[in-house]
Amino acid sequence: MSLFLLRRSLTLLLTLLAASALVFVVLELLPGNAAQLLMGPDAAPEAVAALTEKLGLNQSAWLRYGHWLAGLARFDLGLSYAYSTPVAELIAERLALTVPLALLAMALTTAIALSAGIYAAARHNRAGDVGMMIFSQLGIAVPNFWFAILLILAFAVKLQWFAAGGFPGWSEEEGGGFWPALQALVLPAVALAVVQAAILARITRSAMLDVLREDFMRTARAKGLSRRQALWGHGLRNAMIPVLTVMGLQFANLLAGTIVVENVFYLPGLGRLIFQSIANRDLIVVRNCVMLLAVMVIVVNFVVDVLYAWIDPRIKTTEL
16 A cells, blocks of 8 residues: 555646646736736836836746746745736635535535436436436536526525625634634535536446346345345445546646636635736746646545545555
């Protein structure tokens, strides 16, 4: 197991380095000048040149890339061009909303998808299975931003159970609190979870159907286990390899999907920060936010690989 983790950790580090190079190169190819944008179109060339030098934009790309990597290593992400605030503080402030939103959406996705997928597999080719697959197909077809607008119209405008947008904050000093803040995240989380749950439910159903045909499931029933115990106790764990793969990808999609949903609900999260920074051409914020999303995706995939080995020990022994 230690050799397996060492190989995976080395792959993780190399992937992070490659991702950082890709993010830096892509953003460096963007046209325009951040100093010119900040100073305005009518700024004097001397003032633009002075700001360019102050921001370090006149240095070579290799030097800027090296400085950025060194800053990442010591968690110094620099100052935002537009906000004149440490980027690390901006990101930490926005993550306090985005991470709970993504986790809540992922929890809803997992609960809905596993229940629906197992329910459909246990009733293969019957009314429950067909109905569940029809609903999942509808869920896949609905864009999350359009569904978010429908949720606002139904539950905020019509029923007035939730606010249409905004975020009161997690602390009472900010005028909010835990429950008001959680309530503000319910509709965005549902909007994010519906599409992902529909996809995951179909994957779970397919994996469970393969497992139900195995001999050990018949043995479990012959030993006296109920159908529910056999499904959840034996079937689900053996079907989790493809399900975990999709869940890892979906969590990354949820983090990226917040860019659209946070703008629909006017939530001050990481997605809205990226949107505003792109509009301001605040490249240092965009670069670090995109790198953070890449790190989350890569780390999630690393965790999924480790979970593979925990669920099925044959995986690590095969690689060794």
